[in-house]
Amino acid sequence: MAATPWVLLDALAEHALQHSNIELYQLHLEHAEGLAKAVDGGHLAPKAYFASEYNRQLIQAGKADYIPISLSDIPRLFRKGEQRIDVALIQVAPPDRHGICSLGISVEATRAACEVADIVIAHINPQMPRTHGDAFIHLNQIDIAYEQDLPLPEHSPSVLNQINRRIGEQIATLIDDGDCLQMGIGDIPDATLACLGQHQHLGIHTEMFSDGVIELCERGVIDNSRKRKHAGKLVTGFVLGSKKLYDFVDDNSAVVFLDIEYINSIETICRNPNMVSINSALQVDLSGQICADSLGTHIYSGVGGQLDFVMGANLSDHGRSILAFPSTAGGGQYSRIVPVLALGSGVVTPRGSVHYVVTEYGTANLRGKSLRERSRALINIAHPDFRETLEKQAYEYWHVRG
Template identity: 40%
Template sequence: MIMDQYRNKCVTADEAVKVIKDGDWVEFGWGASYAGLLAEAIDKRRDELHDVNLRGGVILKPLPFIENDPEGEHFTWNSMHLSGYERKLAAKGLAYYIPIKYSEVPRYIRENCRTDVVAIQVAPMDEYGYFNFGVSISHYAAVIEMARTVIVEVNEDMPKVHGGYEHTVHISQVDYIVEAGRCGLPTLPSAAPSEIDKMIADHVLSELMDGACIQLGIGGMPNALGKMIADSDLKDLGIHTEMLVDGFVDMVEAGRVTGLKKNIDKGRMAYSFAAGSPKLYDFMHDNPSIAAYPVDYTNNPFIAAQIDGLISINSAVEIDLSGQVCSETAGPKIISGSGGQLDFVEGAYNSKGGKSFICLPSTFTDKAGTLHSRIKGMMTLGSVITDTRAGVQYVVTEYGKVNLKGMSSWQRAEALISIAHPDFRDELVAEAKELKIWRKKNK
């Protein structure tokens, strides 16, 4: 019976995308979940379609329907979190950002966003008629619930992961099936940590304790911290994160992770999407220690706060002397998005024994070779505030860490200047004086 349904719904990619109409909104791809055959088939219909909006995020491979429509006459790409590739599209006016609080995205889908067609990649169907979402659970169940038509592209290389919930879709909810065979998965190379990344990670490592539950972001510093945790003598660590990355695999293989101290999902690693190396994808396949969840579970601050000792580690672009954090733009130029940073800043702080860390190098060098401080008197004009000053707990640079909770304006200025690059401290003191947040008795 199930196989009869399967055969009846199997079509070519070209046939499947005929359901897309002018003006439709199409959910397409998140992270390493990328339906390549459907992407090419959508592009083939370019000349006959108009005003089609496609939505996704953290895209790791080129989007042919956008690349081949440079004037945006037929397709528009809308991203909930820009990858490096999407950032380049945005700079050309070919991609647009949807501001999100990641934990709320399934609700946006159900209440605020239009979804006409879903075109996503899945693992092969099991004997019960379920297709597994694999590397991207995120908000897929919500878009399938709301869509007019659901197309799945079956990738035999997609890992089948354990739930959680909402990590599968039943064939009865699927309209068309496109078989892609073994087509691999996009990889996200781990950025090699710099010496500064390692220094920052070392400051965070000193705050970790046995039994802590870890959330890591992506990038050189989190990657460095993952390796340092793997090389440490910490034990019984847990994992609860929106994004599963290679650093977690290093920690597990080193014997640092058991999850046995977790208040919820005991003994299991909760995540919502994953991107990394083939080693990560192999680790995920049929691994009973994995718990795949929609993002309104993993990132819900109220759920995360139930886990004792939750440690959240995220990066930032800049911070001002009041403690406001920008993690998504450089002035008005968009870099990525807010993602789930605010979710975990709140969740970790409200966890019993939990701690939230915002990590950033003290400086950056522009294209002209000029050094700039990432700690500012005031935010760069146009910068978007990701975390409010009231929400931020620990801030870490290579020069140390400070806990801003409970500090007045002058204390915050003093603390943040103390972890700024020495070359900029006098300048920052002068700015603090001008802003009336520097006490005469300050050192």
Template identity: 40%
Template sequence: MSGEAPIDFSGLIREGDLVVCGQATAEPVTLTEALMAQAAQLPPFRMMVGPVFSETFSATSAANVSFLSYGVIGNARRLAKAGRLEVIPSNYSAFCADFAAGRHKADVVLVQLAEAGGRLSASLSNDYVIDAARGARLVVAEINPDAPFTFGAEWPGDVPVHMRVPAGRPPVELASPPLDDVSRRIAAHAAGLIADGSTLQFGVGRIPDAILSSLSHVRNLGIHSGLINDAVVELIERGAVTNTEKGIDAGITITNQVIGTQRLYRFVHENKAVAVRPTSYTHSQGVLARVKRLVAINSALQVGLDGSVNSETLNGVTIGAIGGQLDFVRGANASRGGRAIIALPATASDGTSRIVTHVETVTTPRADVDAIVTEWGIAELRGCGLAERARRMIAIAAPEHRDALSAQLRRSAR
């Protein structure tokens, strides 16, 4: 960051402080860049981050800063790879609830806010930051004129903002990644599980984007998701999303975070047909069970032959997150007509199979799994015994790995 720092953190950060900042596109980059630039001159402190899509935090950040997160998403992988990131293995809903309950307590909160007509909004994310700010010693807000004012994320009047600074740049953007042949093939299979009138939940990445892009022919879709992205704007503008058959929140797209580009930010700005609701609503099992035909679309690093899903670790190293996967899988299972889809490429970038005999970490237990989708097809697992599950999982593995998986299965059965 060039020029004079927008704030001097000396005297504001105390030794051992837990500093919490907005995550993903809600990161207050003007503030976080200033903090990281001054960090070496400050007392040792802890920094809580979520998904990181900026260039703010790196392995070369000052050694007196220790980083924590609920997962390894985006550029947080740089911190994890360098051994700088402690991961709290928690469902996203529980992680947020821990701030409300006081199990996590922030000392300093840095937040990006939008302002309209004298009102403030948390704008792009309605996660744990408000509850963290409620009990913090110091709350510093970056007021960003380019951040959209979103309904549902209004900043509560009883949560003080102690300092305000003007934003030095627009909010972080995350463009959709280009689609490839594998993601398109996965999407073609998954789309067959999504009927007219379904309500969608999905995450970040090429495969969710490919699935959304394949749904323009489906009618009366709804959105109740942990996030929305630019692909949602496409579906709404094409008339595929109407939110009329969800059973709740008629006519309104419900999300917890807004992750995309300025096109999406302009769309959600003061748009009463979009509500950025808190995690206690978007991820609530009671709420999700009321949604009709909820289709949860999530990804994985590995899936075992018994259906167990690993979205967290490979070779003992955390490279993913629990996130909201289990929240939404269980919500979709409880929803009338719901489906829980785990979609992943059958083969990793190094050529190894992502369909394995046993996963090393269980993110979603086999008892909760519904349908697994790869580019080779769909394994419908609900109600199946272990032998049949293994047969169906091997059938959607890459052909070059099927014989080895069958042989490993036979050996393990002896």
């Protein structure tokens, strides 16, 4: 993520030209374009738990591979020895007077990789924020260190359009005072947070967050006071956003970065009452199946923590899970609500676990609903241009009338 050790990756790409088939396991990478030459030559063999801009085409071309797995399972994969890690490449904040560095803005599965790796190589970056929680790593756990002062990758806050604002407004009606929220990065989370200014005592337990949270924390809307797990603390695994966000988490003891195996554990998530998960989708079919990692067989992102939080929110006292997305894609050419998922699509969240589905046209509550009831509810929140066709397809595929 934003803590991608791209300086080390650039060096790896250069030195890999002397070797072949070096397996590179990775989550989402920033500034990883320098790997392309080594990948093309067969020197590096990337295996992605999460695809990003640099490797989507490589995966599609068969030059890189994709591992579909829930984010919470990756640390277990390392710790159980199911995936051997010879070398961990990381980026850290400089050591304090006790020799303790910080993993900074991205703890997620990095901590687990460091625990099991034979060799840990670290880029020590003075611009990396020093964060609390499970982020600490002592210098004696680092075998090789390279220090260079470099800016971190930034993602600017979303510029919200009318569609995303309407989706945010719809989601906000499902959120009550005192709820504990999980949400990610992007237009819909930002639009939702922008609509929560009148709420009180909200909490955050999430795998990641971005800039939209800052203002609500500063205004006291998010105070984490009603949480049962880590009361008073904002819990996350990583952050990605602007420098303002990185300054916000720097040495902020109210924000704790924890191991993603723990954060995304269904058992941990459901311990907070009124847990609300907010995630997105690329497609949903009329039975409620959610595709979130691919466009047919074209891998777009990853499984991530969506199902972990959907299940955890569903098991939480008065919890709710929300899947939200614009009704169309491709500039309005395609409906995201479809009769059946595109061939090869990955079902990230099965239909039996889906609760609320939200578009700019409304909210469909699928919990406890039959296939026919689901079809009708989803067609009602599809873009009007596609509803007539969807009604015909609902009868053809699901025997649903009207």
